[in-house]
Structures are given as structure tokens and as C-alpha cells.
Amino acid sequence: MRLQTTVLFFLLLLTPLFLQAQADGWVDLFDGETLNGWSQKGGNAPYAVQDGMIVGKTISNEENSFLTTNDEYDDFILEFEVWVDPQVNSGVQIRSLSSPDYRDGRVHGYQVELDPSQRAWSGGIYDEARRGWLYPITQSEKSQEAFKNGQWNKIRVEAIGNSINTWINDVQCARLVDDMTAKGFIALQVHYPYMEEMVGGKIKWRNIKIRTKNLEENRRKPDTQVKEISYLKNELTELEKRHGWRLLWNGKTSYGWRGAKIDHFPKSGWEMSDGILTIQETDGGESTGPGDIVTQNEFSNFELELEFKISKGANSGIKYFVDPELNQGPGSAIGAEFQILDDENHPDANAGIAGNRKVGSLYDLIAARNLSVPSRGKPFNGVGQWNKARIVSKDGHVEHWLNNIKVVEYDRFSQMFTALVAYSKYQKWEDFGQWPQGHILLQDHGNEVHYRSIKVREF
Known part of the structure; x- marks a missing residue:
């Protein structure tokens, strides 16, 4: 009886924390221990779970690889932390697709760029295997400086309606308006190593979470100094x-x-x-x-x-x-x-x-x-x-x-x-x-x- 009482006491102590984690609206996409809920598409670059992180590694002569969520998402707010080897390029797909009738299942769709090179386009939006660059980071110096090499970076993505906004370390980077794709999976990319020095590079992700409800009251106010780029056809925002x-x-x-x-x-x-x-x-x-x-x-x-x-x-x-x-x-x-x-x-x-x-x-x-x-x-x-x-x-x-x-x-x-x-x-x-x-x-x-x-x- 004393043991049962002790267990009940500790459960009562933990209950408020558990309820708070659920009540704030965030859902973990990665449990910190397994790749449950994820599948790999494209290339065969290895992904592994290490110390509460998902770690991807570039390998020679391998095409772009994608670790994708099994679920698809339309409107959401996504947050994650990422560390990128300065020698490689990476990105996170959102609202992306893979179907046999499009280039034999090639993963395609919006990609939030992770770019540790001197070009510094991290947080920009690239349309993978489709239209190419939609939002390069060319018109905001502070956005180019937001990503920090050699350390963990916090990324936030708001995809609501036809707008996609990104932040890196609380600095807004992209402010895109586009209506081509409204729903798709999320995927962690390991880019093919197009230079020898990129082989063996690592990308690490942790604390990956998503919010799909009560988005309007939780979305951030856009930075007015970040240019909006629209691809709406014959229509003004x-x-x-x-x-x-x-x-x-x-x-x-x-x-x-x-x-x-x-x-x-x-x-x-x-x-x-x-x-x-x-x-x-x-x-x-x-x-x-x-x-x-x-x-x-x-x-x-x-x-x-x-x-x-x-x-x-x-x-x-x-x-x-x-x-x-x-x-x-x-x-x-x-x-x-x-x-x-x-x-x-x-x-x-x-x-x-x-x-x-x-x-x-x-x-x-x-x-x-x-x-x-x-x-x-x-x-x-x-x-x-x-x-x-x-x-x-x-x-x-x-x-x-x-x-x-x-x-x-x-x-x-x-x-x-x-x-x-x-x-x-x-x-x-x-x-x-x-x-x-x-x-x-x-x-x-x-x-x-x-x-x-x-x-x-x-x-």
C-alpha cells in the first residue's frame, strides 16, 4: 500500500507538466529515441538517432535523400533546431509531395534552405525539383546574418494559407506568397555531395515540433523590413x-x-x-x-x-x-x-x-x-x-x-x-x-x- 501511494504521489506531481505540454498546442514530430512516424525517400544517405537528435550524413555518389513524415500537413507552425556541417548544404521540405506520376516519385515542393556557405541564403525558399528559387535571401542583410555556423540554430516556419514565412534565431528571413501546393509532408534533407569535401558531412536536428490549431493567435507579426515576394497570378496581395x-x-x-x-x-x-x-x-x-x-x-x-x-x-x-x-x-x-x-x-x-x-x-x-x-x-x-x-x-x-x-x-x-x-x-x-x-x-x-x-x- 505504501508503494502504491508513493507511485500515485509522483504521478500527481508529473500530471501538471504533462497537461501543460499538451495544452500549449505543440505536437512533437520526433520522440527523441526512434524514427517512428518517419520514412525515407529519394537517396540512401543514412539517418540515425543519436543522443536525442536525428543525424543525417552525406555519402559519396548518392542523390538527395529525404526523411519524410508519414503524415501530411496543410496549415501549420513548425519549429526545430538544426546544426549543419559548414561544408554541406541542406534544407527542410514543407508541403512536399512524392508520387509515381511526377518524375518517378521524385520528392518535390517547398524547401526551407539551410545554407552555411558564404552565399548565406538560409531561411530562403527553394522549390525542390520544380521551379527552383522562389525566395532567395538577396534583399535583407540582417536575414543573411541570422544563421550561425558551428552552432545550433532555431528555425520557425509558418505556412498558413498561401503565405510561408520563415525565421532563424528570431530574425525573419522569407516572406513568400504562393498558392501552388497547399498540403504535403515535412522532410529532412541530406543533399548530395557535389564536391569531394562535402562527403561525410553531418546535419543534426532536434526538438522538432508542430502546431496545427489556433494558428492565427500564435502567428508572428511579419517584419516590415523583409520584402514580400508573391507568385499569385494576376492578383495583388x-x-x-x-x-x-x-x-x-x-x-x-x-x-x-x-x-x-x-x-x-x-x-x-x-x-x-x-x-x-x-x-x-x-x-x-x-x-x-x-x-x-x-x-x-x-x-x-x-x-x-x-x-x-x-x-x-x-x-x-x-x-x-x-x-x-x-x-x-x-x-x-x-x-x-x-x-x-x-x-x-x-x-x-x-x-x-x-x-x-x-x-x-x-x-x-x-x-x-x-x-x-x-x-x-x-x-x-x-x-x-x-x-x-x-x-x-x-x-x-x-x-x-x-x-x-x-x-x-x-x-x-x-x-x-x-x-x-x-x-x-x-x-x-x-x-x-x-x-x-x-x-x-x-x-x-x-x-x-x-x-x-x-x-x-x-x-
Whole structure:
């Protein structure tokens, strides 16, 4: 009887702690002792439980490996701690999938990046085996500094509705809006070792827990200094609306646009279908088909963003500070141009000087380079894939961004810009690129190119 009383006494002492652990809404995804509730997909990198941690290890000649939850999750708040060998790359999949009808079961979906390299994109969002980088950490220095090499880092992920927000050590890193996948498993990645020094690297996870109820009252307030990046199609987020964004194309009609050399929208050649604006294939000539289209309004200080998708060998462009009155003869209207081009298959890529006619470039003036991570190449998603273009113009300072990577930066009122123009095809146009305002133009260059989600805000 005395033994039973003693046991009951200790159970009563433990009961409040147990109830508190359940009442706070968190559920452990890892029990600290076994891999119950988890399965492995993809490669065969080993995962083991050691001292209350899940430890993954890279092995030679092995593809990406994923330790996945058996359950799938839609809306949730996820927290975990992670330690990453500085020589390797890793990530945690969320809302991810694996099905036989997609690349023979290849794991695909959103990945919260764990990047101990000098690039420092930890907390960014990569779309594994699908669209590539959705949210690289290129626009917030404090976010790049949040991940600490050689120590444990606390990660928080809030996936609620179409928003995915991430924090590392309480510093917000990503603020993504995307509606491609609403539900899927969570997975711990061991990346394939693409360099010899990565072989044998370890990744350790612990204290993995998830919350699926009462999310609104437990979500964090986003950091207003962290840029929201949206992939909604022809739709503005509430934050974009508050910050003055508006759609330049409504996804359905030609409202707000006209032909560059006519007072109405072209009657044929520009197709609008399923929320996509398409310049149809003609003869590959410059404005020899239906012609360029321009905005009805003019812009000076502005931020423009859109998505484009090119066909093989295609050429087009986004022009700004356009004066349609300057060139009423053959060819395109005159303005500064964000080049859109298939660099691999169009001959114009080898014309010009030092690549200044390749995709993302300030056409015939400044070649596009990866300015966000100079050691990496230019971020083009490829032919047949959607790419995001962004142009920022404020008080003479202009930037081109390709897939959220800065690729061109210049001052259009500088001596250097004037000198570049003097040795370009634009030299005969007085004050080219320095006019106080101008139209925005989408170019007809005789090749099929698709556009969508065209939006702008003015400063």
C-alpha cells in the first residue's frame, strides 16, 4: 500500500507538466529515441538517432535523400533546431509531395534552405525539383546574418494559407506568397555531395515540433523590413495594395494598353487566354507583326514586376522611358530595354559587346551579371519556364532584377551612362534614357513570348 501511494504521489506531481505540454498546442514530430512516424525517400544517405537528435550524413555518389513524415500537413507552425556541417548544404521540405506520376516519385515542393556557405541564403525558399528559387535571401542583410555556423540554430516556419514565412534565431528571413501546393509532408534533407569535401558531412536536428490549431493567435507579426515576394497570378496581395501596387494588365482585357504606333490595341497577334498575354509567332522580325504595345500612362519613379516565359530561340523585351513618337518608321519604339532572350539559341546573344544583349541586360548598354552573389551565375530558369523580371527606377537610379537576383544597376543621369549611349545604337536619339518620364512597352520581335502578373507601383 505504501508503494502504491508513493507511485500515485509522483504521478500527481508529473500530471501538471504533462497537461501543460499538451495544452500549449505543440505536437512533437520526433520522440527523441526512434524514427517512428518517419520514412525515407529519394537517396540512401543514412539517418540515425543519436543522443536525442536525428543525424543525417552525406555519402559519396548518392542523390538527395529525404526523411519524410508519414503524415501530411496543410496549415501549420513548425519549429526545430538544426546544426549543419559548414561544408554541406541542406534544407527542410514543407508541403512536399512524392508520387509515381511526377518524375518517378521524385520528392518535390517547398524547401526551407539551410545554407552555411558564404552565399548565406538560409531561411530562403527553394522549390525542390520544380521551379527552383522562389525566395532567395538577396534583399535583407540582417536575414543573411541570422544563421550561425558551428552552432545550433532555431528555425520557425509558418505556412498558413498561401503565405510561408520563415525565421532563424528570431530574425525573419522569407516572406513568400504562393498558392501552388497547399498540403504535403515535412522532410529532412541530406543533399548530395557535389564536391569531394562535402562527403561525410553531418546535419543534426532536434526538438522538432508542430502546431496545427489556433494558428492565427500564435502567428508572428511579419517584419516590415523583409520584402514580400508573391507568385499569385494576376492578383495583388493585401500588402501590395496597401503599398500602392496596381495591376498594369488585368489578365483579361487590353484595358490600359495600346499599340506603340497606333491609337488602339492591335486587333490580332496579341492573344489573351487563361490569364496569359502572348505575343504570337510571326517572322522573327522587329515589330514586323502586330507591333509593340505600350501603356496608356507614362511613368517616372516606379517599380515594375512581371513574369515572362519564352519559346525556344525567342527574342523580346520590356522597355521603359519609351517615347513612341521618336520612331514612326520600321522597327521597335525607342526606350531603355530589359532584354528578354533565349541566350542559347538566338544569334543576338553573341552580338553587341561582352554579352550586353543577353537576357536581363540593359540592351546594347550593360550586360546582366549576378550582382547579388557575384560568385554565382545569372539566374535564368530556362526556356518554357516562368521567369520573374523586376525593374526599379527612382531618381535616376535604375535596377534590373531577374528571378529576384539583381543583374543590372546604373544611374541614367551619370557620365558613364551618357558615354555608353554614345557608343551604342541609341546614340542618334538625343537624351536617350534620360527623359523625365515615358511609357512601358512589351516588344513584338516576331517570336512567341508569354507574359502575366504585370504590376507596378509609383514612388
